[in-house]
Amino acid sequence: MENPHEKFMKLAIELSRSGMMQGKGGPFGCVIVKDGKIIGQGCNSVLDTIDPTAHAEIVAIRDACKKLGDFQLEGCDIYTSCEPCPMCLGAIYWARPARVFYANTKEDAAKVGFDDQFIYEELDLPLSERKIPFSQLPNEEADKVFKEWALLNNKTLY
């Protein structure tokens, strides 16, 4: 019998190849599994949907959350054909799955032209030293909205 890890990773890799061959985006695929069943899937669709955030993991997380009717992926496993980039890592932490499995590493990705390392380095730099300048414009109204949020009753925390 096929190992379930192998089965799900194989599907993620099939998605990576079919998306690439159809010109949807780079060679990345992802499936999300709960209780042994696939509840979400996606391939990199940056070119196809003209959306720089449409990485395989993000597409699959959105798909799974829609299907579950929940913005949390409690008890789910993510199988992705490549180690997630910093954006997708952030998305994974917000979605809170149980585990993540990946095949290719970020070093493998860098070798074929997808260099996440640059982003990791930028995240660790002070705002003033980043390639894209980030500047604070302090604003009393923004502060007020946060205070209103803090006082809001019956809000859903996520």
Add this chain to the structure above:
Amino acid sequence: MENPHEKFMKLAIELSRSGMMQGKGGPFGCVIVKDGKIIGQGCNSVLDTIDPTAHAEIVAIRDACKKLGDFQLEGCDIYTSCEPCPMCLGAIYWARPARVFYANTKEDAAKVGFDDQFIYEELDLPLSERKIPFSQLPNEEADKVFKEWALLNNKTLY
């Protein structure tokens, strides 16, 4: 005359309040500007769209890219009511705008219950020490797909 920075930040903050009041998600708004015109906007819509990736910046980036017909935000400025979380920072680097302006800081966000610091700390940990376990399942087929990508002609790089 109103300073353009103030004008655009004010709109981002208005989006943060209206999204919160409508129960779409947390108190976060974002507008994207090119040549003095708003080309994209969004508020946090995590609850409304059941999508943990629907942070204000991501929603606005998707909106702007669709309108421009481009997956890059060259020459654009992002105005966001709060300093971006690690996921949105990653998205911003992939979209490559010119500049980012924010009002509230991530410390302000933590005080009202949005703790990005946890994610920043996790990103810096080795995979084996993270709260969500990340495990490599090396796979020859995944490696083969990357090699096919490297050899693919006429591919669009992004």
